[in-house]
Amino acid sequence: MEEVHGRHSSGWFDVCQHRRMSNTRSLPLLAPESDAAAGPCCPPLTERPFTAEEAETAARMFKALGDPVRLRLFSAVASHEGGEACVCDISDVGVSQPTVSHHLKKLKEAGLLTSERRGTWVYYRVEPSVLSAMGKLLTVAPAVL
Amino acid sequence: MEEVHGRHSSGWFDVCQHRRMSNTRSLPLLAPESDAAAGPCCPPLTERPFTAEEAETAARMFKALGDPVRLRLFSAVASHEGGEACVCDISDVGVSQPTVSHHLKKLKEAGLLTSERRGTWVYYRVEPSVLSAMGKLLTVAPAVL
DNA sequence: AGCTTGTTTCGACGTCTGTCAATGTCTTCT
């Protein structure tokens, strides 16, 4: 058996790689649909003091990324080819597999990831609108001072 | 007694307002100095999977902003004129004064704020290098997919 | 049908976190 890369049994990896190009749909960058956490949440942090509601919303996203394991998982998904990854490809973060699942669920609840089951595997994708929203949040206004 | 805005005794508020315009210095937007938590911590989230160390570092910052009260405090400081504010000007976030102090300490420990005592009051400033570092973190690479 | 593999859910445990009242420290004013 040619052991390719670690603790997984042979066979499933190529399948994962093979399935990779099945979604060429462009992600809805600014589609404000039903999802609550996503979308146009808040102004830049430096523009004006946040209201209680804005802070509640934005803090949810920051909190989701405030755990090292979650951050690694999120980064792994975000940097994966096609912008998606199956759990088996990213669960090498030093914690048990149920814990990985728990964190992925948290990221999903925070609106940062979406999941889809295709056959045996579950694929996670980043929600790009949220990413850009958070980027805007941290935009330092050029000529504020 | 003219109850102005809640649970604070009268008198100190207007004094704070008066002190407010005493600093017109422009903030060093990209001064990379000695501070440990700040500076070049991590690549963009979408570039490659974070290592354990990178995740640990970046998660600390996200975690610090992962609380609504802290986020309001940080936003209040960041959006204040001159980029700094005394505690008395931003402590109207619905929690007790010790709790405000506790959160400001957390933000300071995370490297997001610095504090300086001037006379009776303590002024908090944002650490701009950290802000821009977090902004870069959330940069979505243009042509990744 | 049974077995195997990938993933989620459940239940429990210890730790961390946000909150407050009470107290302490530092500074200014009288």
Added chain:
DNA sequence: AGAAGACATTGACAGACGTCGAAACAAGCT
């Protein structure tokens, strides 16, 4: 010196959180 105001620290407590093993669920394979 004494009093008062601004802010920090301490101690305590309830709730949230991260973690795991065990069990459940889902899909493919023999």
